[in-house]
Amino acid sequence: MSECIGINTDRLLLRSIRPDDAAALFRYRSDAVINKYQGWIPKTIDDVYDFIENRISPTIDLINTWYQFGIILKERFEFIGDVGIHFLDEQKKQVEIGCTLDFYYQGKGFATEALIRIIKYVFFDLDKHIVVAYIDPENIKSIALVERIGFKKDKLFKESNSKYREWPDDLVYSIIKEDWIARDCSPRH
Numbered sequence: 195m196s197e198c199i200g201i202n203t204d205r206l207l208l209r210s211i212r213p214d215d216a217a218a219l220f221r222y223r224s225d226a227v228i229n230k231y232q233g234w235i236p237k238t239i240d241d242v243y244d245f246i247e248n249r250i251s252p253t254i255d256l257i258n259t260w261y262q263f264g265i266i267l268k269e270r271f272e273f274i275g276d277v278g279i280h281f282l283d284e285q286k287k288q289v290e291i292g293c294t295l296d297f298y299y300q301g302k303g304f305a306t307e308a309l310i311r312i313i314k315y316v317f318f319d320l321d322k323h324i325v326v327a328y329i330d331p332e333n334i335k336s337i338a339l340v341e342r343i344g345f346k347k348d349k350l351f352k353e354s355n356s357k358y359r360e361w362p363d364d365l366v367y368s369i370i371k372e373d374w375i376a377r378d379c380s381p382r383h
């Protein structure tokens with residue numbers, strides 16, 4: 195049975211993605227130009243149903259699976275983006291994150307607000323130790339996003355295993371819980 199998790203920020207509700215989000219997700223995720231650095235670009239709405247029903251986990255914190263939150267703008271009850279958490283490693287308590295916003299809602303701080311809250315949830319509710327992000331070196335907006343919230347560049351991952359083009363490089367960014375707390379940008383409540 196799938197879990198439904200809901201987390202609030204000032205402007206947003208971050209909640210588990212559901213099949214009835216498919217149309218909204220398809221609208222912004224299917225744009226291959228805006229999402230050129232993404233590994234998954236749906237061609238039909240059935241691809242989105244398959245993604246929600248079969249390719250992401252209905253349960254949070256399962257190793258080797260992605261859990262996906264929708265980003266809902268509370269003021270308009272509008273679904274404007276998504277945040278994925280990839281549970282990588284139990285021992286090192288390591289997760290990967292990724293975020294996509296509808297182009298219309300970019301440039302307003304919504305991704306920053308969503309990620310800060312999700313990372314807080316990952317560190318304090320799920321008790322993880324490190325959050326990483328794999329980013330194409332040309333994906334300027336994503337680099338700005340993670341640097342804005344305190345991630346540091348670890349390394350260039352040559353010929354990383356992404357699917358959107360052949361043998362791309364990825365930058366690996368990360369933040370550990372201790373540094374997140376020290377930055378004091380993340381009150382616990």
Ligand SMILES: CC(C)(COP(=O)(O)OP(=O)(O)OC[C@H]1O[C@@H](n2cnc3c(N)ncnc32)[C@H](O)[C@@H]1OP(=O)(O)O)[C@@H](O)C(=O)NCCC(=O)NCCS
Nearest residue numbers: 228231292293294295300301302303304305306335336339
């Ligand atoms: C990555 C992505 C989510 C970043 O979105 P974004 O809109 O740049 O990020 P935010 O929503 O946090 O907005 C930040 C911008 O809003 C501005 N802003 C306005 N109000 C703000 C507020 N209240 N708080 C913070 N920033 C605010 C910031 O100054 C910044 O502007 P700038 O880009 O001119 O510096 C988006 O580019 C995207 O979806 N890209 C396609 C998918 C993708 O490649 N994802 C990455 C793969 S993991």
